[in-house]
Amino acid sequence: xxxxxxxxxxxxxxxxxxxxxDAVNMxxxxxxxxxxxxxxxxxxxxxxxxxxxxxxxQVSLSSSYTYLSTxxxxxxxxxxxxxxxxxxxxxxxxxxxxSEMPFGYKNNYAxxxxxxxxxxxxxRLINNYKLAKHNLRSTDYDIEAxxxxxxxxxxxxxxxxxxxxxxxxxxxETRKDLxxxxxxxxxxxxxxLASDFELLRAEVQLRNVEPQxxxxxxxxxxxxxxxxxxxxxxxxxxxxxxxxxxxxxxxxDLDSLINLALSERxxxxxxxxxxxxxxxxxxxxxxxxxxxxxxxxxxxYQRPFGFEDKWKGMWTFTVGLQFPFxxxxxxYGQVKSMEAQLRQVKYMRKLxxxxxxxxxxxxxxxxxxxxxxxxxxxxxxxxARRAFEMAEEQYRNGYVSSLDVIDAEVAYSQARLxxxxxxxxxxxxxxxxxxxxxxxSESPSGASTGMEMEGAPASAQGxxxxxxxxxxxxxxxxxxx
Numbered sequence: 001x002x003x004x005x006x007x008x009x010x011x012x013x014x015x016x017x018x019x020x021x022d023a024v025n026m027x028x029x030x031x032x033x034x035x036x037x038x039x040x041x042x043x044x045x046x047x048x049x050x051x052x053x054x055x056x057x058q059v060s061l062s063s064s065y066t067y068l069s070t071x072x073x074x075x076x077x078x079x080x081x082x083x084x085x086x087x088x089x090x091x092x093x094x095x096x097x098x099s100e101m102p103f104g105y106k107n108n109y110a111x112x113x114x115x116x117x118x119x120x121x122x123x124r125l126i127n128n129y130k131l132a133k134h135n136l137r138s139t140d141y142d143i144e145a146x147x148x149x150x151x152x153x154x155x156x157x158x159x160x161x162x163x164x165x166x167x168x169x170x171x172x173e174t175r176k177d178l179x180x181x182x183x184x185x186x187x188x189x190x191x192x193l194a195s196d197f198e199l200l201r202a203e204v205q206l207r208n209v210e211p212q213x214x215x216x217x218x219x220x221x222x223x224x225x226x227x228x229x230x231x232x233x234x235x236x237x238x239x240x241x242x243x244x245x246x247x248x249x250x251x252x253d254l255d256s257l258i259n260l261a262l263s264e265r266x267x268x269x270x271x272x273x274x275x276x277x278x279x280x281x282x283x284x285x286x287x288x289x290x291x292x293x294x295x296x297x298x299x300x301y302q303r304p305f306g307f308e309d310k311w312k313g314m315w316t317f318t319v320g321l322q323f324p325f326x327x328x329x330x331x332y333g334q335v336k337s338m339e340a341q342l343r344q345v346k347y348m349r350k351l352x353x354x355x356x357x358x359x360x361x362x363x364x365x366x367x368x369x370x371x372x373x374x375x376x377x378x379x380x381x382x383x384a385r386r387a388f389e390m391a392e393e394q395y396r397n398g399y400v401s402s403l404d405v406i407d408a409e410v411a412y413s414q415a416r417l418x419x420x421x422x423x424x425x426x427x428x429x430x431x432x433x434x435x436x437x438x439x440x441s442e443s444p445s446g447a448s449t450g451m452e453m454e455g456a457p458a459s460a461q462g463x464x465x466x467x468x469x470x471x472x473x474x475x476x477x478x479x480x481x
Contacts, residue, residue: 016233019242020158023231027154028147030232037146044132044139051132054125057117066108073100105309110302119319122290123283131280138273145266145439150230152435156428157227162245163424164220167417171213174413178206181409184395185402198402205406245423247374250367250430258360260437262353267440271349278345282338288331291323356436363433370426377419384408384415 018026028034076099082092118125182202188194225235233239262268296318305312324331391408394400435441 014236015238015240016231017240017242018158020155022242023158023227024151024154026231027150031150031154031230032232034143034147034150037143040139041136041143044136048129048132048136051129054118054121054128057115060114060116062110062112062114064108064110066110068104068106068108071106072103074103075100105304108302108304109311110300112301113299114296115298116294116296118292118294120291120293122287122292124287124290124292127280127283127287131277131284134273134276134280138270138277141266141270141273145270148266148435148439149441152431152441154227154230155431157223157230158241158243159245159424159427159431160223161220161227161239161241162243163420164216164223165241166245166420168213168216168220170413170416170420171209171216174409175206175209175213177409178202178209178406181402181405182206188402193398194402201406202402205410245420245427247423248427248430250433254361254364257364257433257437258357261356261360265356265438265440268352268356271345271352275342275345275349278338278342282335282342285331285334285338288334289324289327291321293319293321295319356440359436359441360433363429363436367426367429367433370422370429374419374422374426377415377422381412381415381419384412388412 016026077096078099080095080097082094085091085093182199185194185199185202189196189199224239227239228235228237297315298318299313299315301311301313303309303311388405388408388411391400391405395402395405432441
């Protein structure tokens with residue numbers, strides 16, 4: 001049984017147990033942006049079929065019926081006989097009879113068959129077909145690039161859920177510790193060993209954590225809704241995350257990553273195909289004032305046929321030449337315009353290479369910074385926990401006040417929350433770098449450089465996914481001390 005089928009069966013009960021890989025695969029099959037982008041393949045394939053149709057003969061059938069209310073007629077006289085002239089023996093008098101000749105018939109029927117084939121078009125036909133093929137490949141690269149963007153969005157949404165859940169767990173554990181401390185202070189107060197201020201401070205600190213827990217619960221629900229939007233699941237569906245927020249090592253050389261991105265990124269491949277599209281467009285424009293040759297065979301079966309009210313047929317064969325010898329320099333202007341656009345895109349393609357190298361450098365350095373922050377926060381948690389345990393021990397022995405314990409507890413909780421945030425930020429930075437090795441961050445092609453190519457097929461646009469990761473310092477629930 002496949003993993004996705006298992007997810008489907010679990011989802012039938014409105015419960016989805018998802019690992020990160022499961023969520024990514026589900027999004028690639030269900031995400032509405034992916035489904036919309038994939039339709040561009042069908043559109044480009046339809047254009048390819050249209051371009052290919054020019055290689056085949058164009059066959060058409062026709063039929064018609066015409067009724068004429070008035071038929072024009074011509075009166076004629078023809079000799080019937082010669083009669084002897086009684087007044088002139090030996091002479092004859094001609095006798096004529098009147099008749100009418102109609103120019104047509106009231107009921108007219110016609111059936112026709114026409115076959116036309118373009119024989120020579122100065123390269124317009126073959127270039128148009130190659131253009132459509134490059135456009136199809138470009139569209140497919142755009143689709144793959146869009147999928148990489150969606151993958152990043154799903155990973156960030158998944159990490160946001162893990163972050164919000166860990167935040168909530170830490171706050172609940174903090175509340176439990178504060179409750180224990182409050183009860184301890186209250187007991188010492190009743191024994192006369194603690195002041196009113198210490199008891200009041202412990203109670204205030206305990207009450208302060210409650211709204212933070214409520215806010216974290218709301219943030220967790222919002223994070224789950226954002227993930228459901230990415231997966232195209234109903235908002236009442238239940239999701240259970242199987243993975244945890246953990247450190248994943250990533251060891252790679254910066255130069256090798258840049259070279260990998262320049263050779264593998266789908267948006268670069270899409271741009272290269274769009275360059276080929278423009279080249280074919282220039283070739284088509286250059287053939288605008290060149291001759292073309294066609295052949296046509298037609299068969300007509302009709303009644304009446306000529307001046308006879310009968311069914312008869314005839315066929316004709318034609319070879320024609322069309323030569324737009326002079327078009328007022330229209331073709332010349334089109335060629336100049338398309339050549340300028342082609343040169344423009346070549347320049348932007350070089351700029352795109354530099355922009356991608358800059359993007360990889362920036363994301364790689366950001367990942368290194370996030371990793372250093374993560375290691376620092378991990379050590380800080382150990383120190384804060386040790387300080388908290390020492391404060392509790394000294395408080396039980398009467399060496400420090402309850403305020404010192406509360407301060408140590410707050411510092412320990414804040415250190416844990418900061419570590420969770422650093423772990424989340426590191427995983428998000430890693431997801432962004434992994435995406436950047438295969439696609440741009442905003443649109444399937446050229447978004448990172450702001451490149452727009454006239455004459456090239458429009459690519460599907462896609463911005464940041466709804467429910468993207470909050471920026472550093474803006475955490476689910478706004479938890480903090």
